[in-house]
Amino acid sequence: MRLLHTADWHLGRLFHNLSLLDDQRHVLDQLIEIIDRENVDAVLIAGDIYDRSVPPSAAVTLLDEVLHALCEERKLPVVMISGNHDGAERLRFGARHLRQAGLHILSDLADFDTPVTLTIKGCEVDVFGIPYADPEHVRSQFNVDVRDFDAAHRYLVERIEEQRHPARPCILMSHCFVDGGSASDSERPLTLGGAESVAWEPMQGFDYVALGHLHGPQYRGGEHIRYSGSLLKYSFSEASQRKGVTLVDLDASGVARIEQVPLLPSREVRVLEGEIDALIAQGRTDPQADDYLLVRLTDRHAILDPMGKLREVYPNVLHLEKPGMLDARGNQQLDRERLKFSTLDMFSDFFAQTSGEPLTDQQTEAISTLIGELSRDEEAQG
Known part of the structure; x- marks a missing residue:
């Protein structure tokens, strides 16, 4: 059985007030191409499908098109959980009916310990999903004394462990911040002023853990406890990250192979640094002049309308910094x-x-x- 793990689509995202919907459609088309080329049997989407709880209508339409291509046209099962950006109630509208089409939306915390059992090519695997839930939600839902994210997540994972089938591989999906993970600027904090990280140790016993929330592809505690990363670079702090999806091969004994497959955006996110005259000269011959850019000017003197001058050759300069002006004045x-x-x-x-x-x-x-x-x-x- 071959699974594709993806997360953090953030459909409807604005990047410095610029809509990324066309960019998202471009990489989602690639995702479908990967599914076809690699003979994927099921898709796991680990939260933050939308960028906000009430998404724009165009984002809803795009998600509908992608899910139709997967579930209806290709007859692939899709399992998704809600993230902290999603509106869990809106996301799961019609979830009971959509199961018949192979779309399993796990956004109701009350059902977290009921698995989705996938049967493909004679192999059965249980998929448990923990939608994003803060400690207050877990405490009130289950009447347990949990005071932070780690205690709440540990409680949920231990409950799932009690329900596991002893003879089937088991996958856990969770939208959370695993302790020690590498964060970026575009991830909305899960809490203000408190500890939001959870330990990886309680998840160690699962055959694979499909995580969402952190936008950089990475793993914690073992290669099988993994963030696939976001579809696109959603901040300039992610400029050096390589975005993609994760392929996971499973057999009756567990995970046989894990592979990260890159996604190529229509426009890259880059940071350019230098003096304005040199950057303008470079831009005239830059084959990727349409990329989304943060420009750091090292000129030590004031410049009239630097953004306008740069956009003559780099039309998608989205942010401008002038560290050279600060250096010129020292401290x-x-x-x-x-x-x-x-x-x-x-x-x-x-x-x-x-x-x-x-x-x-x-x-x-x-x-x-x-x-x-x-x-x-x-x-x-x-």
Whole structure:
């Protein structure tokens, strides 16, 4: 039996206010191609299918198209759990009826210890799913004294262990932050101000653990306790990550092989650093000029409309940083005298950029006097 493990689709995601729906459709088409090429028998989606609890209609349509291609056209079973971005109640609408089509939506915590049993090629495997649930939800649902994410998750895993069939391979799906995992900027914290991580040790005995939440492909405690990672790079902190899906081969004795298969985006997410003139020259011949970019300018002087100039060659510059301007000033104390000099420097650069000529000595003296008068007026008013 060959399974495909994926997670964190975040359909409907905006990246610096830019819709990624077309980019998501591009990699989901690849996901279906992988399923066909690799003869996948079932698909596991470990949460955060949508990016928010009330997704845009276009995201719902895209999910419907993908699930139709998998369940109806290819007759593949799909098991999905809800993540912290999903609205669990909305996601499981019609879940009881959809089981007949092979779509198993596990988003009701009350059913977490009831497995989905897949029978494929003479092999049976039980799939248990733990949808995202905070400690308060677990405590009220089961009337148990759990005060943090680890205690709540441990309680649920131990309950599942009690229900396992002794003669069948067993897969656990969970949307959680496993202790020691590598996080990125695009993952919404599971809690504010408290411990959100869970231990991997209670999950060690499962044949495979399909995790969701962390966007970088990785494993904890053993190669079989694994995050497949997100479909796309959803922040510039993920620029170095290689996105993909995980193929898992199972037989009657358990996991035989695990392989990470890459997904290739229509546009990469990159970070460029350098002086603006060099970056513009590079952009004129860059074959990937349409990539989503964060640009760090190392120029140590003020530049008029740097974003507009960069977008002439790199149309998808989404964020601009100017560390060179900070370096030029070093670790100056922000006293009034130093601020006056900095203001004069910035005005001088601005004047040169707009007029094409530097300030004359008389102009510099006049501007310096004006800045000093304005500074004294601010001090008098403050």
